[in-house]
Amino acid sequence: MERERLLLLGVAVALSACWFGSLASAQMIHPGELKALKAIRNNLGDPLKHLRNWKKSDPCTSNWTGVICTQILDDGYLHIQELRLLNKNLTGTLAPELGVLTHVTYLDFMWNNISGSIPKEIGNMTSLQLLLLSGNNISGPLPDELGSLPNITKFQLDLNQISGPLPSSFANLLTVQHFHMNNNSISGQIPPELSKLPKLKHFLLDNNNLSGHLPPQLHMMRSLTILQLDNNKFEGTEIPPTYSNMSRLVKLSLRNCNLTGAIPDFSTIQSLLYLDLSLNYLSGSIPTNKLSSSITTIDLSHNQLTGTIPSNFSGFTQLQKLSLRDNFLSGDVPTNIWQNITFKATSTLNLEFQNNALTNVVGSLNPPPNVTIRLQGNPVCRRENELGIVTYCAPEDGSADAPANYTFLNSSNCPSQHCPGYFEHVPDAPDPCYCAAPLGVGVRLRSPSIYDFRPYADEFRSYVTSNLGLEPYQLVIDSFIWQKGPRLLMFLKLYPEIGNYSGEFSASEVQRLVSDFATFTIIGNDTFGPYDLRNFTLGYYQPDVNLPMSSGMSKGVLAAIVLGSISSAGVTGLAIAFLFYRRHPRNRNQGSRTKSASKLSMKVEGIKEFSFADLEKATSSFDITAQIGQGGYGKVYKGVLGDSTVVAIKRAQQGSLQGQQEFFTEIEFLSRLHHRNLVALVGYCDEESEQMLVYEFMPNGSLQNVLSDRYRSPLSFAVRLSIALGSAKGILYLHTEADPPIIHRDIKANNILIDSRFNAKVADFGISRLAPLPNTDGYVTAHISTNVKGTPGYVDPEYFLTHKLTEKSDVYSLGIVFLELLTGMQPISHGRNIVREVLQACQSGSMFSIIDRSMGPYPSECIKKFMALALKCCEDQTKARPTMLEVVRELENISSMLPETDTIASESEPSISGTGGSASQPLYARRSPYTSTDLIGSDLVSGVIPKISPR
Template sequence: MARIFWSVAIFLVSMVMVAHLFVYLEAVTNPVDTLALQAIYRALHDPDGHLSNWRGSNPCEDNWEGIVCSEPQGTNNITYVTELRLFGRNLGGTLAPELGNLTQLEYLNIMWNKLTGSIPSTLGKVDDLEILLLNGNQLNGTLPPELGSLTKLTRIQIDENQISGPIPPEFSGMTSMEHLHMNNNSLNGSLPKELGTLPNLIHILLDNNKLTGYLPPEIAYAPSLLIIQLDNNQFASNATIPATWGTIPKLLKLSLRNCGLTGTIPDLANLTRLEVLDLSNNKLTGIIPNRAALPVNLTSIDLSHNQLSGQIPQSIGNLQLLEYLTLKNNKLSGAVPQNLGTGKAFQTAQGSQVIDLQINQLTSFNASLATLESKTSTKVRLAGNPTICGNANLLTNPLCVPSNDPFLVPYDSSVALEPSSSNSCRACQPITIGYRLKSPGFSSFDRYDSQFLSWFSAGLNLTQSQVVLKDYTWERGPRLRMTILLFSRNGTSFQQPEFDRLYTNFSQWDLPDSARFGPWELLSFDPRSLAGFTSTIHGLSKGAMAGIVVGVAVFAMAVTGLVLFVFYWRRRPSAAVRAQIKRLTKAKSNPALKVSGVIAFTFEELSRATSNFDDKNLLGQGGYGKVYVGDLKDGKQRVAIKRAEPGSLQGAHEFYTEIELLSRVHHRNLCGLVGYCDDVGEQMLVYEFMPGGTLRDHLSALAGTPLNFPTRLRIALGSARGILYLHKEANPPIFHRDIKASNILLDARMVAKVADFGLSRLAPVPDFEGATPGHISTLVKGTPGYMDPEYFLTHKLTDKSDVYSFGVVLLELITGMHAISKGKNIVREAHARNEVGEILSMIDPHIAHYSPKALKAFMQLAVSCCSSSPDERPTMTEVVQTLEELSRQYADLFSDGSSIEPSSTRTASDSSTVPSLPNGHPYSSREISGADTSELFSGTVMHVAPSNNSPQHPEKRNEIRKQPQQPEHAQSPKYHAYREVTT
């Protein structure tokens, strides 16, 4: 009887679940929302048929294009429209007043269409509205005061329309407002002082309008203001800059270019966070404030085309981050300060710095300015100063050559700083994004491009190698327009859920704000991908729900049958029962993993080691998951713990592959695996902790002290020895398949260790006749910019594939550049310059003072490794020999008296040299399959063979006698570059 009771109970519960799902299937869209959408559709013009499925009476359940709905609510299962996404659909017509009837609407996005007419005042009734995006249309009329009642509204973008009239003072009611973007319209009247009462306001972008009147001092009372941009307005003829504006505590950018302002420049010393100051093309008089300390974070100062007099203050020369200074066309006199041009930013060869002092009354300048342009990338201009350049010979004094080239006024130019280049991939379909920085906090993007890619990829939860900056162009504003490609990690194109997630990130403005890059806007999102967009993100279609209902019904019957089967067949032979249970268990989870030589940790042990995975222990994050620093054995053993996120794209195969491989390889230049966790649904790998970070960290623009050439040579040789061990000494040999700068880790003594074996494959083994194939055939996986072209095209993985990838790392080491940057491929650049005999022009300026012969030999080795033909590449044995020969021939490079001696062959016994205290592994993530052959695989070069005089390698390795001193910025386990999301 008990058996029958439990069987019936389970069956009844299952049927109740099915009944509830059938009720859920009957969910309907709020009738008021349906009528509103139908009215909106009638007011629109849809020439391309994007809204052709707006038919019927149930928009949410019928998946109307661009409609996002809530989950069913109440006993009647009513759904409400929460988001309207009509971005870039080429829609015409007008905005219907019925928009105000969508009472639960949170996001309204109709950017970049061709709408006309005015903004309906009824939008003021949509109390839940958080984001209003109407920019890039042809809207006219005035701003409705009713919008001031939207207390939840955080972002309003109406820029690039034809809206006129004043800004209503009622906008002071938008107490949640953060982003007020109304530039490029015809707004007139005064700037409302009421904006100063908004507690959360961070951006005021009102440039290129027709504002009049005065600048209200009360604006300074907005406590969160970061950017004020009012360029190209028509303020009163006697309007001045309020003194209170010099006290805004968080202000990062003040741009008042061409506003007809008079008076003097207020004291700015209290703007401690100010980075960009543009007061050009006004009528300002008096002196430049000569306080002893200007805001130390200033990167750009433009005071050109005013009537300023007096001397240039010494405090400007003290600014170490200043990269753009133009005081052109004023009445400045006296000597140029001796310290001008000595700032750190002006002394670098990276980026495009400017010191423009043309058309003044300056009398003399420091001789170091004359050499600044020849030694760095800083442009210095002094033309138009009669005392300095009146009788100058232009051929001998290039500083006196008049210059009005666009580079000196990037704010007023539409100049493509980077040519477009094809990044289209033959084997994959990236998402193409049009993107624009609306008010960047810099003048030269070259200095910040790596930092931008790191921030951008982190904001989208992508690895940095998935994001490629194809091209960028400065536009009037200044605004920086870009084309960005997003690549899938594990396939030829993004799967629909991942695409939906990315599109939602942009649509709902989920990317975090950046002080450096300022506000941004989406210009385009690959329309090929939009065709498959699932509009009802928060709901399910009838077909999908019906599938779930059928599935649950089948599941209920299957569970009932299974229970009956177990009850009534318990007396069958135990072997059959055990086999059945084994099959069921295998379908649910992976069997427990047992690997000799590494520790199997429990989840509780690793949670305790990281203080329950506290964010204060977070080292970094990639596509695989997050990496934490942890302390085992009561703080005596520091490790790096890579924890997979639920649903991580790294599969169980790669998890087990890395454990299995690392448990069998032991070498001083391979990052060691301490243990793993395969417990309670968690997958974690525990590595040595590497306080030096990744090699990519040290080659990043964010790095502190640049690596010297001897240290780079040591890193190259150590990495090469680790790879050589994999190819020759591991049993069986291993092809790494993902060698790149971010997979080379550095310990506290800057000893290099190769890491991340998730994509590695065992080398081919002999067949029945004893012959060993030269390659293995496998799916293409790796990182764009590092992948062997032969492997990509033929799917044949060989040891020479690793040589190619390592060659790219060598190029990064010697040039300081990344594998792919702004559409440029480092391999193609190296081949092109090598062919014309200018290979040394790519050398990182930080090491250019070392022996040209040594640098050239290193560079030629790197280029030879990157030959498009595998036969022309050296083996890893030859690579190690060449690097060792370099260290012997140029031992005088090592100022500390150390040298590097040969040790290409090592055995497992060498593991005794591994330090007992574990060092670390930051993080890694699986990369995309496929790459762009047109960008990644071009150019050939002759193979550079190692020296004939290279001696045979001794059997036993000689240690480096003295290690380089650890850089100050790498001493902390939380070295800042760990936080840079790289792969």
């Protein structure tokens, strides 16, 4: 033990010498700030490990995605002015000592794995202008002290787990321009006091848990251009008529906010480009006053609007999407909406009128080829042959439900000229054979005011290059893809100008371009909205090769050499101690996990062994843009293998690594599990101190994503039932046919994945979830005793109390998933439990009031039986729940009751009971204004719903 203690002491001394030697080398940093940096290092795992070349002559030291800048002030000390550590895989928490850094203007820790809460001491950083913490795991409330930042202009805190209310102290932030706090769990009322903010431009709080009413005072934000509050839980509030006075508003998005009442007259806002009020309960007629002629997107779908489609929709010159689907609109189908639009080759116009009460077409419905019209679900389609509108009444195929994505293909006409190394042909350069080294930049438009980007690509390129001081040909939009929000993820390539015969940017030019993106100095644009920096792909411009070098040797550099020598001596001593430690017989077999010939090897039929290089290439070096998920084990990436196979790569983080024998045992075990409703293992990687599992890729993501994605067309009852049946079959296989059997233990909507045909496949099962096996006497226990694990809301109540895990624990969790499929509710939301809410509705005779209203028409008897099964699965007492075999049989029985047009598509796998349906069905529901009693019932059959005591 004494040897180990001495070794650890040597490690600590050597690392401290290296770190402090590098920091103090160029010039004396203020002692208080140096102490704060030490605390940051302790909390985040040495975040400055790449920033060791401190030089008195350089105000900033960087490797371009990690920057620390200093400034010499009157006291003669160096003071930290910028601290930017973007996408550095930092873990740990934010240190309260950050409050000491009162001269920092830019604090950027975006796209890391930082957890914990935001320290209230950040409110002491009085020089702070940008607080950038997007894409971490930060939780807890927003401190009131953040309202004391006198110079703050941007809060970028989205994609975290921040909870609690929005502090009313934020009303004191008279310089703030951007609130980007979407995709958190912020709750409560929007403070009316925020209406005092004179400079606020962007108010993005979508995908939170806000409640209460919409403050009518927000119209007093005289600089506001974007108000985006989608997917919140406002309590049946109306849209305040005062919002029509927001004279500078460019985008208003209030999708899925429980809004009621009439649509205000927004014709007074002549700057408005984007209006989305879909998935609410708005009623009355559509205002007839003309909106801005430049508007691109109007989405009023999935409401309760009545009356006719106004004629004023024909005056828009930039319109790309008009969605009025799933309302109660009557009268004629308009035939002149596109008459004032001059279409480019890439321009499109999507007109969505499905599922209304439109009865006639006056004149000829003969739009240009750029226009898509959808009329299915209207009475007018009964006359489709007579009116010549068959094309527009055809069933939906989903192709026009989302805007187009794009990938650039460089087709140079210079095959004889080979560009060396990282160099590429610059496609739009005056000389088409010009070769240059690109600098890659990943950005995301947070709230664009357009539906289709393609007609605006040239405008976007001019906008960005003019801000960067480049020519338009120096920027190529390599690819873009629309994400939920909707937000637009883009990958850009910047090239040196053609007069630069070296074909490369200088190091200082790279630093300037990176800094311009990272510090958001690019001036905002109403059409494209605020942007989000995701990553840099440096390629040729790797910092270890091209870091700026200082001319001459200052005293600070000389001091760095001396201290560096001391540090090197410490490291050398540490190395000797480590070798001695390794040579000791007891420790000889410990060391790197890097694969070698002496290590265990394994060949499993059908399972491929991948090299680290294979998977690194498949994911573009595990780029953040390839990340599609994250859990306690690590991250999941989408990858494209060399043979173009798309896969999901599950990369374990250090704390989740197994021993090699255990890892290979799990792979061998997983390779024996084959079922159409289980996610298939493709291969694995075990080298470079990495453990990765490669699975088939599921393009529609998780069931949780499908149910919560309001931008996607809603799922029909038949598809929901099919997902339930597929999930149950997959779990039944784990319980009864896996050898040895598996209790999943974490069944939830996020662990049920959906393939391209909307088949359900169970994920995240493994050797750690084995069911009990017979002991030496042949006796099998009925449970596993284990610490409580699982996801809140899905956990079996008995398991939570007794720590006894059984197959019926999976039945309970699956029952919760069934309730989600039926209601669209979350297991736990605002302190409300889904089982309790559903049970109360059923016992009061109002079961159909809680059915997900986006489902469309459904057979009431099937709903009753499915609901009864779901609640039976959720019984408190284990013995009262059905077995998984009984669950599968009942679901097959329900599917056999579906009308022929809605029957679940047959599968190659035979059904358990032999009653599976055979007809195909549409993937999505269509809500019709004509509902009849055979589709939606009102009273429960006595005895159908089991009695469960509310918890």
